[in-house]
Amino acid sequence: MTSDLTLTVQETGRGTLHKLTGDQVAALVAVPDLVRLSPTPSGLWTVRGNQRVGTVRLRTRSGDAIHLHLRPKLGIRDLLFLLSYSSTDPWRPEPVTAATTDDLLPAVADLLARTARRTLEAGVLHGYREVEEDLPLIRGSIRATAQLRRTGLPLPISVRYDDHTPDIPENRILLAALNLAAYLPGVPQPTRLALRHLADRLHGVRRPYPGEPLPAWTPTRLNARYSQALRLAELLLTGRSIQQDGGAPVVADGFLLDLPRVFERFLTMTLSAAGACHGIRCAPQDTHPLDKAGRTSIRPDLVLYRQGRPVSVVDAKYTSLEGKASREHLYQLLAYCTALGITHGHLVYAATTPGTAPIDHVIRRSSVTITAHALNLHEPPAGLLAQIDALAVRTATAPEE
Structure with a gap:
């Protein structure tokens, strides 16, 4: 007799109490940073989110299943808008249906089915x-x-x-995503059937083997109608990655997103586009030496350049701004500004409430000012992009040394 377990955990918060067996605890901790577990004196376990969202199915050593639903603090519509900037070719997400507004994976699977159906209506690309x-x-x-x-x-x-x-990279990627989405837990049966029907239309296309790298494709005029479906497919295929950390292998499958990376990518793409209007070039993950000997380096999320010279630095923080920036974050930006020889740095926090104005932290006995910003991610797309434009103006007008 199996004893499958279903856990629903919010991305943030105090967590929930559950009675877990030793095998279930081992399966949960085998996947790094999936959730945070802590025992209680009563013998129960507190399960808390760890800024990851999605749906994961784990197998314990005894063969039982753990169905883990990691729910985001953002609405699905808001999160899909952030995800639309997960590639160098942003796509505009369609509205999600009422049946998929509560969970991320059903929403992505439904969106993939609708997008793939529209893509294949004009025929399979050869x-x-x-x-x-x-x-x-x-x-x-x-x-x-x-x-x-x-x-x-x-x-x-x-x-x-x-x-x-038809056996070309574009169709291989699309077929792999359709088959994966139809198999993953939590996808409604109507969506699952639609995905399988669409996969059947790709007759003659070889499905990539499990673990095989995704084939490379290049956007062209010929495959333009496939573009949005392929961006969604790549998001689904790369978001399924789950790594085990030593010990006995654990069978796991699902769709998992690291939200700090999603937020950082969104900020990079949107701020780069907005900064270009002000003569600013944004360089993500640029590496610079911290000490004169170059023994230690820094790697900010974004370094802003004007005419080849750094003028500002930006770091994304997927956490709330509680009245002021944290001490550790200020230390980090102070080190960045000092090493780059600039006088202004910016911390950008992910907020879910309106009305938080930028906060300037003027560092004593230093020429450095660090400004903490809070982006309200609950704003509609136009409002959120307007906040990015205001941030671009603030960073572009930072004084130069």
């Missing part, structure tokens, strides 16, 4: 692929070297030709 094989007739060109090795054996003939086929 492309040319070079094929080398042995045939009983000549097709394309003869591979002379390979044929000469066949001394005394005229047939089959070693040939090379271009095949017009």
Whole structure:
């Protein structure tokens, strides 16, 4: 008799109490940073979120399943807008349906099904692929070297030709995502059936093997109608990554997002676009030496340049701004500004309430000012992008040394 366990955990908060077996605890801690566990004197366990959201299915050593639902503090519509900037080619998400507004994975799966259906309505994209094989007739060109090795054996003939086929990277990525979404837990049955039907339309496309790297594709005029579906597919396929940390392997599958990285990526993409209007170039994850000998380096989220010179530095913090920036964050930005030789740095926090004005922290006995900003992520897309524009103006007008 199996004893499957279903846990629903909020991304942030005090957590919930659960009675867990030793095998269940081992399965949860085997995936790094998935949740935070702490025992209580009563023998129960407090399960708290760890800034990750999604749906994960784990297997314990005894074969039982743990269905873990990690719920975001943001609304699904707001989170999908942040996710739309997860690639270099942002896409505008469609409205989610009423049936998928409470959970991330059903919303993404439903969005993938609707986008893929619209993409494939115009037909399956074909492309040319070079094929080398042995045939009983000549097709394309003869591979002379390979044929000469066949001394005394005229047939089959070693040939090379271009095949017009649907088995191209774009369709392989889409097929892998459709099959994955149809298999993952928590996807409603109607959406699951729609995903399988769409996968059947990609007849003749090879499904990538588990663990195989995603094939590379390049946006062109020919595959433009596939663009949004492929961005969603890549989001789903890369968001399923779950790594175990030593010990016995744990069977796990699901869709998992690291929200600090999502927020950082959104800030990078939007601030880069807004800063360009003010002659600012934003360089993400630039590495600079901290000490003169170069023994230690710094790697800010964003360094802002004007005419090749750094003018400001920005760091994204996926946490609330509780009246003032934390001491550790101020130390971090002070080190960045000192090493870069600039006088202004910016901390950008993820807020969920309106009305928090930027707070300037003027550092004593220093020329450095660190400004803490709070982006209200509950704003509609236009309002959120307006906040980014205001942030771009503030960072672009920072005084230069």
